[in-house]
Amino acid sequence: MSRPPGRKQENHKISRELFVLTYGALVAQLCKDYEKDEDVNTCLDRMGYGIGIRLIDDFLAHSAVKKCRSYSETADVIAQVAFKMYLGVTPSVSCSSATGNEFSLILDKNPLVDFVEELPAERASLCYCNLLCGVIRGALEMVHLAAEVTFLQDRLKGDAVTEIGMTFLRKAEDRKHKR
Numbered sequence: 657m658s659r660p661p662g663r664k665q666e667n668h669k670i671s672r673e674l675f676v677l678t679y680g681a682l683v684a685q686l687c688k689d690y691e692k693d694e695d696v697n698t699c700l701d702r703m704g705y706g707i708g709i710r711l712i713d714d715f716l717a718h719s720a721v722k723k724c725r726s727y728s729e730t731a732d733v734i735a736q737v738a739f740k741m742y743l744g745v746t747p748s749v750s751c752s753s754a755t756g757n758e759f760s761l762i763l764d765k766n767p768l769v770d771f772v773e774e775l776p777a778e779r780a781s782l783c784y785c786n787l788l789c790g791v792i793r794g795a796l797e798m799v800h801l802a803a804e805v806t807f808l809q810d811r812l813k814g815d816a817v818t819e820i821g822m823t824f825l826r827k828a829e830d831r832k833h834k835r
Contacts, residue, residue, distance in 0.1 A: 672744060676770050683784060693781040700783070704790020705797075712795040715741065727824045730801065731759040734792065734822075743767050747820075757824040760808065766818045775812050783807050788820060802826060 686696045715721075719737050724730040728751060735747045739761070747761040768785045775782055783789075789805040796803045802825040809815035 672767060676768055679768055679787070680771055687779060687782070693779055693783075697783045697786045700786035701790040701793075704787035705794035706790075707787070708791040708794025708796075709798050711742075711791060712798040715795065727757050727759070731761070731822060735761055738795075752821070759822045761820040761822065763818040763820070766811065769812055772812060780813070783810070784812050785810070785818075792820070792822065
């Protein structure tokens with residue numbers, strides 16, 4: 657028996673929709689469990705971090721990405737390969753510092769919020785997609801790149817775009833091994 661062409665893509669889309677719905681239920685449950693948005697944000701970041709440290713192996717095995725030589729190359733790989741591979745979107749990347757260690761990932765479309773219209777007024781400081789920050793931070797740490805990853809703008813909060821900020825914490829020359 658042969659599979660009809662396109663069958664794999666259909667299953668991939670169904671899996672993504674299931675993930676988005678499940679993620680929404682997870683965030684809703686965390687909001688019930690924790691009174692403060694900061695606690696929910698911390699929990700989502702921690703969960704994402706755990707996913708990121710495990711996901712990097714799958715990413716490296718399936719992407720055939722070579723070693724990145726700069727922070728800008730790393731940011732491009734995250735946007736053009738990782739986001740496309742796991743979320744089906746490709747954010748644009750902009751460098752926001754003269755030192756070349758701060759980048760923004762700007763998402764025109766965020767699939768995690770496909771079924772979310774807006775955040776409730778009492779949850780104004782909730783960072784609904786904070787899991788993504790933890791995933792990126794955890795994955796980068798596993799390839800020995802310390803980074804601070806935070807949401808800078810969020811469409812769910814009325815901003816024009818969704819923007820994730822990444823700041824690599826070491827200078828590029830600190831990464832080189834001494835022989």
